[in-house]
Every structure is written in C-alpha cells, then in structure tokens.
Amino acid sequence: MPTNEVIHGLGLDDYKFGFVTDSEPVFRARPGLDADIVRQIAARKNEPEWMLERRLKALAIYESKPMPKWGGDLSELEETLAQTYFYAKPHEQMERSWEDVPENIKLTFERLGIPEAERKILAGVGAQYDSEMVYHSLKEEWEAKGVIFDSIEDGLRNHPELFRRHFGTVIPAADNKFAALNSAVWSGGSFVYIPPGVHLETPLQAYFRVNQERLGQFERTLIIADEGSRAHYIEGCTAPVYSTDSFHSGVIEIVVNPGAYFRYTTIQNWSNNMYNLVTQRALVHEGAHMEWLDGNLGSKLTMKYPSCYLMGEGAHGEILSIAYAGDGQHQDTGGKVIHVAPRTTSSIVSKSISKGTGRASYRGLCKVYDGAARARSNVECDALLINETSRTDTFPYIEIDERSATVGHEATVSKVGDEQLFYLMSRGLDEAEAMALIVRGFIEPIAKELPLEYAVELNRLIDLEMEGSVG
Amino acid sequence: MRKSPILAVRGLRASVAETGVEILRGVDLEIRAGEIHAIMGPNGSGKSTLAKVIAGHPGYEADGGHVRLRGEDLLGLEPDERAQAGVFMAFQYPVEIPGVSIANFLRSALQARLEDGEELDLFDFQDLLSGCMELLGMDPSFAQRAVNDGLSGGEKKRNEILQMAVLKPALAVMDETDSGLDIDALKVVAAGVNALREENPEMSVLLITHYQRILDHIQPDMVHVMVNGRIVESGGPEVALELEAQGYEEYKRTHAA
Numbered sequence: 161m162p163t164n165e166v167i168h169g170l171g172l173d174d175y176k177f178g179f180v181t182d183s184e185p186v187f188r189a190r191p192g193l194d195a196d197i198v199r200q201i202a203a204r205k206n207e208p209e210w211m212l213e214r215r216l217k218a219l220a221i222y223e224s225k226p227m228p229k230w231g232g233d234l235s236e237l238e239e240t241l242a243q244t245y246f247y248a249k250p251h252e253q254m255e256r257s258w259e260d261v262p263e264n265i266k267l268t269f270e271r272l273g274i275p276e277a278e279r280k281i282l283a284g285v286g287a288q289y290d291s292e293m294v295y296h297s298l299k300e301e302w303e304a305k306g307v308i309f310d311s312i313e314d315g316l317r318n319h320p321e322l323f324r325r326h327f328g329t330v331i332p333a334a335d336n337k338f339a340a341l342n343s344a345v346w347s348g349g350s351f352v353y354i355p356p357g358v359h360l361e362t363p364l365q366a367y368f369r370v371n372q373e374r375l376g377q378f379e380r381t382l383i384i385a386d387e388g389s390r391a392h393y394i395e396g397c398t399a400p401v402y403s404t405d406s407f408h409s410g411v412i413e414i415v416v417n418p419g420a421y422f423r424y425t426t427i428q429n430w431s432n433n434m435y436n437l438v439t440q441r442a443l444v445h446e447g448a449h450m451e452w453l454d455g456n457l458g459s460k461l462t463m464k465y466p467s468c469y470l471m472g473e474g475a476h477g478e479i480l481s482i483a484y485a486g487d488g489q490h491q492d493t494g495g496k497v498i499h500v501a502p503r504t505t506s507s508i509v510s511k512s513i514s515k516g517t518g519r520a521s522y523r524g525l526c527k528v529y530d531g532a533a534r535a536r537s538n539v540e541c542d543a544l545l546i547n548e549t550s551r552t553d554t555f556p557y558i559e560i561d562e563r564s565a566t567v568g569h570e571a572t573v574s575k576v577g578d579e580q581l582f583y584l585m586s587r588g589l590d591e592a593e594a595m596a597l598i599v600r601g602f603i604e605p606i607a608k609e610l611p612l613e614y615a616v617e618l619n620r621l622i623d624l625e626m627e628g629s630v631g
Numbered sequence: 632m633r634k635s636p637i638l639a640v641r642g643l644r645a646s647v648a649e650t651g652v653e654i655l656r657g658v659d660l661e662i663r664a665g666e667i668h669a670i671m672g673p674n675g676s677g678k679s680t681l682a683k684v685i686a687g688h689p690g691y692e693a694d695g696g697h698v699r700l701r702g703e704d705l706l707g708l709e710p711d712e713r714a715q716a717g718v719f720m721a722f723q724y725p726v727e728i729p730g731v732s733i734a735n736f737l738r739s740a741l742q743a744r745l746e747d748g749e750e751l752d753l754f755d756f757q758d759l760l761s762g763c764m765e766l767l768g769m770d771p772s773f774a775q776r777a778v779n780d781g782l783s784g785g786e787k788k789r790n791e792i793l794q795m796a797v798l799k800p801a802l803a804v805m806d807e808t809d810s811g812l813d814i815d816a817l818k819v820v821a822a823g824v825n826a827l828r829e830e831n832p833e834m835s836v837l838l839i840t841h842y843q844r845i846l847d848h849i850q851p852d853m854v855h856v857m858v859n860g861r862i863v864e865s866g867g868p869e870v871a872l873e874l875e876a877q878g879y880e881e882y883k884r885t886h887a888a
Contacts, residue, residue, distance in 0.1 A: 578689065579726050580727075580728060582726075583725070584736075586686050586687070586711075586718075587794065588743045590743065593739065593743055594711075597728065600730070600731065601730030602729065604730030
C-alpha cells in the first residue's frame, strides 16, 4: 500500500478535465507559420510599423534556432506546430456556447466551487467578468493612482512611449526559440504600470480586465513596477483551462525599479495534450524585491523557469514553485536567479509531486557574477513520489564567479509511505483522502502564500486528483 | 447478567504478509464495555501484532479465527472502515505528517465519518476540540502544530490521546504507549486516559505493554500474559505484580514454540 493495483483501482490515472469538442471555429487563418501570417496578425491589430518589423525579425530568429535538445521531449512538437493555428480572431473563438461545454467539465467547475461567471470565461464561452461593480470600484481606485492595467494591445495603442521603452528589453526575441516565436505571433496578455510610490492592497487579477482577449496561446505580458511601488498580480487559476489548443508559449516581462516590491502569482492547469513552454523573467533593480509564485498542473510537457535578474545592489528575488505531474505528464520546472550586483539575495523553493507515470524535474540555475560581492542564494527542492512508477529528477546548475558569495542547495525526495497511509486510515480517512491530506501537507509551505481563494481551490483540486473520478 | 462483549477475538491466527512467518497462533480474548484489559508479554510474543491486526495493518495477514467488534467481523474491513466502526489504535511510533496541523487532521477524520454531502460544522468542531484539550490539560496552540512532525516523544503520545478523545472510539487499543516515556510523561498520558474514561465510561481499552509500571497509573480489570502468539494466562491485576516479581522466563520455558 499504495500498490499500483490499488492506485489503478481508484482510477487516479483517468484525466478528468480533458475532452474534445466537435465544434469548429467559423474562421481561422490557415495552420502553420510564415511572414504572411505574421503580417495578418499585425494588420488585424492595427499595429505601428515598428512592431511589425519586430515581429518579422523575431520570426527569422525563430526559424533559425534549432529545437532545444535539453529539458523535456520535444520530438513530436514540430508536427504539432505544423498543425497549429497561429492566429484566430478572438471573436471567433468565443462562438462556442455554454451548452457545448461537456458535462464533466461543468461538473469539475462546480466541484471546485468556481462562480458561474468565471466558469464561462474558463470554458471559453464568455468574454468578461460579470462582477462589473467590483471591477469598477477597483478600476476607479487604480485610475486615481495612475495605475495602468490594460490588455497588451491597449497598452501598445494607448501608451506607445512607455510600451516601446520596455517591450522586449527583459526578454529579447533572441533569448530562446520560443521567446522568438512568441515575439513574432503574440496576442493577448496584460500591460501593467504602477507609478512611483503607489501601493496596491488589492491584487491585480487578469479576470478583472475589461475587453480582454482570452488568455491566448501566445500571451504576452509586460509589467513595470516603478520606484518604491508595491503590487501583486495574479494570472490564471487552478481550474482546468478549457482549450482545444495543444501549444502554449507565453512571455512575461517584468521590470522592478529601485525599491519596488512586486509579486506575480500564476497557477495554471492545462489539459494534458498541451505543450506549455513559457519564458518569464524579472529585472530587479537596486533594493527592489521580486517574487514569483508559480504553480504548474496538467499539460503534456511544461518547461518553465521563472527568473530574477538581480541587477542592482541589495536586490532580492524569490521563486516559489509547485509542480504536479500526473500520468504521462512531464513538468520540467524550477527557476533561475542571476546575481549581478553586490549584496543581492535570492531564494528558490520548489515542491513537486509525481503520480502514476508522471515525471517532475527540477531545473534551476544560480549564477553569481564576479563583483556581486556577498551575494547570497539558497535553493530548496523537495519531491514527493506517489507511486513506484513516478519519477523525479533534479538538475541544479550553479555557476559562481565571486569568492565572497554564499550559495546553498538542498534537495529531498520522499515517498508517500505505507505507514503514513495506515496511520491516517486508522483514523477513518479512506485511501484517497489520506493521500490528499499528505499531498496538501507537502505543498503547505507554498500554498499558505497563495491568496485564500486560490489555496482553497488548489486543495480542492488535489482532492479531486486523488479521488477516482469527478462525481 | 454480564454484558455482551465489545471485542471478541477467537482463535485468531496471523502472519507477516511479506514473509508468511506466523506470529499469532490462536488468540482468544473478550472485552466488555468499559473494561480495561492489559496484555503483557516479552519482546516478540506477538502482543503488538495483535494490536495491528485488530486495527488492520496491511503488513499482517489474518489466517484464521475472527475479530468481532459489537458483533461485526473486522477482518474483512479496511483500516478506515474499522476506525469508523469504533476501533482506535494509539501507535507505539506515531507517524509524522508534515504540513498538516493536528486540528486540520482531526477535522478531516471527523468529516470522513459523515455521510456524503454532509458538512462538519466548524463551530461544533472547535467546541469539541477545545473541550477535549481542556479535559486533557493541553494548551490550545498544540492543535496548530503539525501531526507528530517536530513533536517530542511525550508530545506524540499525548497527541494520540487527544485524537482518542476527539474520535471517541468504542475500543481503544494502546500499543506500548508507555515505551520511551519517562515517568513524568507516563503520568501525564495515564492521567489523560483516566480522564477520558471518566468522561466516557463505556470506552473499552486494550493496553499492550511490556512493563508493569503503566498499570500503576491505569488500573486494569484483567491482565493477560502473551507468549509465543498465545495468551497463556489471564487474571486480575495480581498477575501483573507476579510478573513484575518473576519476569517472563518461567512463561517462556513452559510455552516455548
């Protein structure tokens, strides 16, 4: 106990959130990617010339870069990409109706306690958050403080100077193949600017953005937290993302100016046919503080390593990450901290859970440049294996060119033990409940950092994953 | 007329699941409501195995006989079903569950006892928990600590008693609860058990121990001596005192395998 037969008997391996739909969108560009498609995207968005040039340049970089050979298995990705529609008008994507959404997904939303309005957005059949009142009062507060919280398209349209000054400066197109791809075809995402000294108590949530385009396959987000500001941005949620796409490649750029504090929280749960390859990075300036709180569930393969480039003296970067790899899934996640300036500090805490034939890999880089005197970094990664067939690996890369730096790395692997299960079951919990409690305890140090409603959702999701089936 | 037994064990034989080595070779035992029975025996006599077989530990296989709780056969049930039927085992080595608070754990355990769709009332639970902690003289902050993770040996055993208080079993099986405790910690744990018994006089206790000293603090109605997987002598508290004086050697000689 837990033997594989027992686990199988519980039906834990069934993916409960994935499904296919027969409904075809009314209009889409043809599959595949070339300069014409890129021009179409830019034209539909009425973008300035410089952006089209950037897109085309990025396309050339994308085409010139080979497919990465490290990390997860991307051997079947070329085929997926050839069939991918790189642009469909969001309007047409919304033509599905709630009636088309399969019962099991609706049931999952219900079991997760997702409000009605949110369910429709998640299912891709609604365009905006219904809670207009909540949104409006927040929006007024934000506007009064000079905060910009727009779609990325509106950001480019309405704040061209600010946008151009920062876009692509944190993650240039040439950074990696998928950053180049995103830079060529990006669509959807957020543009955020927090003016100097402004403190926001309420988190900025992507749901609250009006007229947003649905979280796209190639979402692009640009955030600038100006000097001494303080804010928290939340993207996604633990509910399964209803998507017929099989490829997602986002780019998130964040500039944290001197003395600012910024936290970016994202919990994403993709259906299990999805390649999820995301680049997210923050430039952290003098005395500033950046935190990534990153949760990855679902997908076929996720490769995602939130990064903090600690550019100014005393900058601090923190990465908290949870990964859950179910049957047949591979989560290749972790974080990067790059210490450039003196007295910079960083910490990475990573917790992964592998179930069935799931595989969770921690991949992390800690780099300390010469001159980053007395930099300190600490990495802690813990893996929990549910079954005999579950797999975990750790790939910590540590490069230190500064003698006075202090770097610590700690890794643990634990298995759900027979004695743990027996102990909990002897108190009246059934096997699935016992398993869920152990998993929840394991991720508690990170879950307690989440806003309450997300933590509750995450716990419910774990319960569902440990249960045989929804219903 | 005597009450019918809460626990009835007859001809129970059991072996280690992995190796097939037989440990229990025909155990008979009856406990009535509100009685305290002690089972004493040398190391390897099978007394802890008896506790685990009653609770349904997957490391042991029952090969024959039966174990009935209020007439219901336990041997075909999962450990959680036995718990819900009214069995509680206080562990000799309580298991650590990092990141799960004692309060949260107990709430889940009580929730698991409810019908599907029924929701445990949180205020009722708080009242129950604080009432139990008060009865046992425990600081309320204790319930916020993780289940056995970072607890001292004595705290772990008190945590077992707290769980027993909250879950209110018909039968509490205490597996060498006294092992590893100094005399002060032992007294605290024994006082907890006695307080629970006062509160709930119908609760029966099966107390597994190697040493007589815990019986100075928890008065048994019956004492059984187990050697080589069988109960070889049963009697009143005087049996424990004789054992204390003579040791197990005589029993081991006459009941060698």
